[in-house]
Amino acid sequence: MGGFAIAVVSDAGDGKQWAEPAVGYILLPKKLSEVGLAAGDWSGEEFDEAMETASEVIRRVRAGDFWPPSDPVEDELAALCMDEALDRMERIKLSQVDRERFV
Numbered sequence: 001m002g003g004f005a006i007a008v009v010s011d012a013g014d015g016k017q018w019a020e021p022a023v024g025y026i027l028l029p030k031k032l033s034e035v036g037l038a039a040g041d042w043s044g045e046e047f048d049e050a051m052e053t054a055s056e057v058i059r060r061v062r063a064g065d066f067w068p069p070s071d072p073v074e075d076e077l078a079a080l081c082m083d084e085a086l087d088r089m090e091r092i093k094l095s096q097v098d099r100e101r102f103v
Helices: 043-063 086-096
Strands: 006-009 016-019 022-027 036-039
Touching: none
Parallel strands: none
Antiparallel strands: 006 016, 022 036
């Protein structure tokens, strides 16, 4: 693994114990007995490629490069929320004028 490695330390009272670095995520289910690590079995080469891709994504986000643009997502509630109404903000303000009388 090129860039960096993550080490796991355990201190069970008998001193620090170092484990082999692992990449994965922590499982946090409702049952405490099911908490654990879901580690991936990627090779060092695969991990390096993933880190390069992640770095490229970060660079593009910071640069505001979101190309190619995606198609607009259909929103079933757009009409109800008046997303397309030209006077949407005016209507929202009017709907809140007397709101304090009922609070």
